[in-house]
Amino acid sequence: MPRLDVDIDYLSEQLRGLLKIPSPTGFTDSITHAVVDELVRLGVEPEVTRRGAIRAKLKGRAKDPSRALIAHLDTLGAQVKLLKPNGRLEIVPIGNWSARFAEGARVTIFTEQGAYRGSILPLKASGHTFADEVDDQPTGWQYVEVRVDALVRDVADLQRLGFHVGDVVAIDTQSEFLENGFIVSRHLDDKAGVAILLTTLKAIVESGKKPPVDTWFVLSIAEEVGVGAAAVLPHDVAAMVTIDNGTTAPGQASDEFGVTIAMADQTGPFDYHLTHELIRLAREYDIRHQRDVFRYYRSDSASAIEAGADVRTALATFGVDASHGYERIHMHALRSLAELMTAWATSEVEIKRDAKPLGSIEGFPHQPTAPAEPDIEPSETLPARE
Known part of the structure; x- marks a missing residue:
């Protein structure tokens, strides 16, 4: 089955809506409700775990070996560490991100009594007071604080309004969708991945064709703190593709255009056969792509493997410039990745032996080990000896 047409307007609409819902790790109930509503609207019946992770099965022509696509609903954020004597809040990060990108951010603080607005500021924020000391102070979470937009001058005022550690x-x-296709926003990691997953599901459902095997659409809620797929992946899944961001930066092969297929991250190589299946499909359907290796990166795939799942995993990404900072992507990458995911989800299973968790060696795949055949004779490329 060829790759399916994907609805770019729907993808953009979903991403805009997801970015409006705050969802730091540990505070994901609202986005779980929103995504469940959308899955139901698309015609699938989602299951929700105790803590709010989601999985929905699209039935295939056969049950096994089932597949999964996964993205994560949670984002980076922060948490109150201390109510300060000056009426401000000391904070610590949720997830791994630098305070360098926190300075100047507008925020919402969720208390038991309601939500308040505020700003993250360096301790020395007034140029008219501190002059060059504003630039000289170090970067770090101990050097920033939240100024609450309410009448608070001390700890007692904060407590009166309901603030707690x-x-x-x-x-x-601070999202911007530009006419040239660029999208600038925090939390594109991984709300863009969620929008791609929903767009992929929509394309398959509207095609009216069943995938070859049962295919799970999975949304985790704690990827940014390392939990990810560990608690939500069905036990019968044989192959899982994680949809997440690629790190576009100097020294990386990732790009804001096309699909970036990760060959490895800090936890090691991804499954050889599944990864090369994605590469083959990208070539076959003329989907722009490149490969990359991420040194300081882990994803839902790592959490599944570390939890003991015997599942083939791959990581397909949209290139993000300044990941975990002021992020930027391009719609070309989102569309390309959605197209690749429709191609994979509707392609025939290559390793049929994966239908059983254990078995004999019969049908187990081989990795290429034979010497490569040269395209040209050495005499055509090397100068003749004198």
């Missing part, structure tokens, strides 16, 4: 701080996305 542990309150969740959501960082504004």
